[in-house]
Amino acid sequence: MEQEETNNEQSNQTSVFLLFGEDNFSSNQRLKWYQNGFVKKYGEDSSVEIIDGANLDINNFETDLMSLPFLSEKKLVIIRDFFKERDAEEQKQMAKIIEKTPDFCVLFFYENAGITKTSSLYKKIIRIGKVEEFLPLSPQESTKWILAKTKKENVKISLISAKVLADQTSGSLWALSNEYEKLKTFANGEEITKEMIEELVSPTLTASIFHLTDSIGEKNLKESIKTFEIIEESEGDPTKIFFMIVRHFRLLIQAFDMLQRKEPYQSLVKKLGIQPFVAPKMAGQCKNFTEKDLIEIYKKLLKIDTDFKTGQIKTTSQDNSHYKLAIEKFIIDCCKKN
Numbered sequence: 001m002e003q004e005e006t007n008n009e010q011s012n013q014t015s016v017f018l019l020f021g022e023d024n025f026s027s028n029q030r031l032k033w034y035q036n037g038f039v040k041k042y043g044e045d046s047s048v049e050i051i052d053g054a055n056l057d058i059n060n061f062e063t064d065l066m067s068l069p070f071l072s073e074k075k076l077v078i079i080r081d082f083f084k085e086r087d088a089e090e091q092k093q094m095a096k097i098i099e100k101t102p103d104f105c106v107l108f109f110y111e112n113a114g115i116t117k118t119s120s121l122y123k124k125i126i127r128i129g130k131v132e133e134f135l136p137l138s139p140q141e142s143t144k145w146i147l148a149k150t151k152k153e154n155v156k157i158s159l160i161s162a163k164v165l166a167d168q169t170s171g172s173l174w175a176l177s178n179e180y181e182k183l184k185t186f187a188n189g190e191e192i193t194k195e196m197i198e199e200l201v202s203p204t205l206t207a208s209i210f211h212l213t214d215s216i217g218e219k220n221l222k223e224s225i226k227t228f229e230i231i232e233e234s235e236g237d238p239t240k241i242f243f244m245i246v247r248h249f250r251l252l253i254q255a256f257d258m259l260q261r262k263e264p265y266q267s268l269v270k271k272l273g274i275q276p277f278v279a280p281k282m283a284g285q286c287k288n289f290t291e292k293d294l295i296e297i298y299k300k301l302l303k304i305d306t307d308f309k310t311g312q313i314k315t316t317s318q319d320n321s322h323y324k325l326a327i328e329k330f331i332i333d334c335c336k337k338n
Helices: 002-012 024-042 058-066 088-100 120-128 139-152 159-169 173-187 194-200 205-217 221-235 238-260 265-272 278-286 291-309 321-334
Strands: 016-020 047-052 075-080 105-110 130-133
Touching (some): 016 024, 024 047, 024 173, 058 088, 088 120, 120 130, 139 159, 139 173, 159 173, 159 194, 159 205, 205 221, 205 278, 205 321, 238 265, 238 278, 238 321, 265 278
Parallel strands (some): 047 075, 075 105
16 A cells, blocks of 8 residues: 555656655655655666765766666666755756656655755755655654554553653654664563663663753762763764763753743744754753853853863874863763752
């Protein structure tokens, strides 16, 4: 039934598609769905070409696009990460080319993450083609997915444990699917418990940063340091972790100001560029801080950044220990009791 729907979409609607979004598990599954439907309809000898956006020869692409398929009624062309790899001028050039997409060609642009929706190429695909955006799941949607999956596969898990697993994976269906399969194998027919999840599942970076911020807000030094060490062990790059912390506190400062002015959650979503389910979590965290707290924290982060850029914090590709120590001192300062 799904394959028939795919075939109908491809034959009756457009020849140009764009799949993108942070939930690249779902977008990748969707791409496979389209590809399998194409091959099923046009045969095993169907012409399918997959091109890396970074390597695509845009000057010759129009000629390649217009060339007839070999041994097949139609051809499928998939371009991966073109938006990510090419600049605005090249996207503009591509926007003109795809207007000429022939009837015998089905063209897909596939992006592993978000894109700039103001680009000329995006606007052109919106006008002449079909766009599907795959957003991260909310905690409720993730929990629903887990419960549906476990019911289908006769795997035991409680609602509370399902919520814990959903929280650890922060809306990433890719991470959720992988962690679920790992837990199912470990449980070996027994119930998946909260203890198993806490022992075996590595929280996503986003989930860990939220947990770290919660712990700092509660001035829980032990939990804050523990969480940072878990993140550092998982990511192995203090620089990346630091800039995630900076970004998070910058958003908190903006959210705090907006909430002080009684702006609704929808306003936070629009102005801060966050997912709808993140806004209540941000608002909850703001309650752990005063405006003065947030400003002082941001000053401390700015000092670390300045010290790094001026060479006072020395790092090499082999040794990030000074950067790690600076972040740990920042956490200790933040968790000091007044």
